Amino acid sequence: MLETQPWFKEGQENLSLIYAHAGIAICRVSPDGRFLQVNPMLSRITGYSRAELLEMTFMDLTLPEDRDLSVRWREDIKKGKLEFIRAEKRYIHKQGHTFWVRISVTPVRNSEGSLEYFVTVIEEVTERKVSEDLLRLQNKVLEFMARNAPLTETLNRIIQLIEEQAPGSSSTIYLVRDGKLWLGAAPSFPESFLKVVDGCPIGPEAGSCGAAAFFGRRIVSTDVRKDECWGTFRDWALSYGIHAAWSTPVISHDGQVIGTVSMCWKEPKQPTNRHFALADVATKLMAIAIERDQTEKLVREQQMKMIASSKLAALGEMAGGLAHEINNPLAIISGRSAQLSMAIRHNQISPELLLEISESIEKTTTRISKIIKGLKAFARDGEHEPEQYFNVDHLIEDTLSFCRERFKSHAITLEVNCPPGIQMRGRQVQLSQVLLNLLNNSHDAVENLGEKWVRIDVDQGEEQLTVSVTDSGRGIPEHLRFKIMEPFYTTKDPNRGTGLGLSVSAAIVASHGGSLTVDTNSPHTRFVLTFPRSTRV
C-alpha cells in the first residue's frame, strides 16, 4: 500500500506544508458550494477566519452580479459539460469592498464518476486588474486627445472616467495659472458651485485643491468638517455635500503646478491605494492635455502672426496695381474739374454739361471709396476677427475692388461666376486674403501666356460650398503638387513671392474646417476651396 511507504508519508507532510504556506488560496468545495477545507491564504484575501469560511458557501463571497454565471459554471461542471474552469471574477471582502480573483476549479470524482468535491485555487489579481483598468482608461483619454478634442472636452472625459472608476465620487479639475485656480471641468457640480472657486488664489487654506496647488503635493481631506485646509471654504464645501475631498496636483514636465484634480465624497472617507493610482493616472493625463493645449495655442498664435504678415506681402504684390486702381478714377475727377474751368473760360457752360460733370465726379468718387472700403476691410485685424456670416459675392467683390486693375493692366480677362446671396460663416478678412493669394498666383502664372484669363466659380452644393480659382495655365506639374503647399516654396522671382501664400491660405481654410486643393482633373490650373456645410448658413 502506498500509505505504508516512508516516501509517501514524507510527501504528504510536504504537501501539507505547501498547503499551509502557499501564496495562493487553495480549498476543497462541496458540490453545493460549501467550503470543506481552506488554507490560511483564503482567510488572508477574503478577511474571513477559517471557522467563518467553513460556515460559508462560494456564493457568499461572490459579487451578486457574478453569481448567476458562477452557478452556471458549477452546473456545467457537474453535468460534465466543462472539464474545469479558469476565470476571473469579483469577490466581496469581509470589510465590504470588491476585489478581483482568478479562480481555477477542478472537479474530483469517485471511481463511479460522480462528483465528490471541487478543488479550487484562488489568486487575488486586483492590482493587475486595476492597472489594466487604468491603462484602458488612459488609452481611451489619449485616443480622445489624439482626435484634437478641445481641452474642456478632454478634461470632462477624464472626470467621467474617474467617476466611473470610483463610484460615488464627484470630481473637479482646476487649472492653476498666476497663482490662482481656474475652472477646468466639473460636470457633476452645479454652475453656482463652480463660480465660487474660479479665480480664487491658491493657499494653505484654499480648500484641498487650493492647498494641493499651493504645496505641490497631494492633500487628502478625509473629513471636511475637521481638516485644516478648508478655511473659509469649509461651509461652502459642506453646503454642496462635500464631506471628503482628495486633491492631487498636476505637475508639468518642468515641475510647475498647472492644475489639480479632486475626488469629492458625500461622506467622510479614507482613500485606498487604488484611489491614489487613479488620481495619479488622471493627473498624468491632465498634464499631457493641458501642456498640449498650451502648445497648440502657441502654434495657433504663431500661425495667426504668420497669416497677418503674409497678408501684407500679398498686399505688397498688389500695390503696383493699387496705385493704378486709384490714379485712374482720380484722373477722371481732375479731368472733369479741368473741363469745368475750361468750359467756363470759353463760355461753353450749359446745364447739361454741368450735370454730366457733376454726375461723373460723383460716380467716380464712389468708385474710389469702394476701393478704399475693400482695402480697409482687408487691412482690418484678421487675427482677432470673430467669425461671422457674410455674402460670398461681397467677399469676392471687396477683394477684386483693389486688384481688378492689376488684371486689366496685363490684359488678363477676369470672370466671376457667383450666384448672389450665398452666405457663409467665417473670418472674412482671412478668406479675402486666401482669394487674393490665389488671384495673385493666377495673375503671375498667366501674365506672359498667349491666352490670359482667370475665373472665379462659386458652387453651393448639398454638403459643401466650393470656391474655385481657375486660370488659363496648364495645371500644376504632378511632382510639385505637394511642394507648392509647403511654406517658403516658390517658383516666383524672390522679389515677387514669399513662398507663404499657399501654405498660409491652406492654414486659413483649414481653420475654417475646409480644404484647399489642386484640381487634378481640370485641363487648366484650378485651385479649389471646399467648405463644409457647417460654415454655411
Next chain:
Amino acid sequence: MSRILVVDDEPELIKVLEFGLKLAGHEVLRATSFHEASAIMVEASVDVLVTDLHFPGGTGLDLIRKMREIRPNFYAFLLTGFTDFSHDAIEELGIVDVLYKPFDLTALVAQINALR
C-alpha cells in the same frame, strides 16, 4: 489744328480729353482697345496719339511701336496710372511726354497746341 487719336479704356477720361482738345480746335478720334486704335491709325492720318499704357489687347507702348513701323511721323503722349513706369522706352519710341494720372488736362492741351 491737329488730328488727335485718344486711346483709353475709360470712356469718362476719353470724354474729358475730347472736350479739352476740341475746345482748342483739334479734331479728335477715339479708341478703347488696341485693335480699334491700330485700325484707326492705319486708315486715318493721325498727327498726335494720346494713349493710355494699359487697355484690352495690348499696351500703349506696343501700339506706338507698331504704328511707328507704318507711319513714323506722329507725336505720342503716354498716360499711365502706374508710378513705377520704366523710362527706357520713352526715348526709343520718341515719346513726347509721359503723363502720370491724375494729370493736368490744361497743360496737356497747351503742350499739344505748342506742337509744330
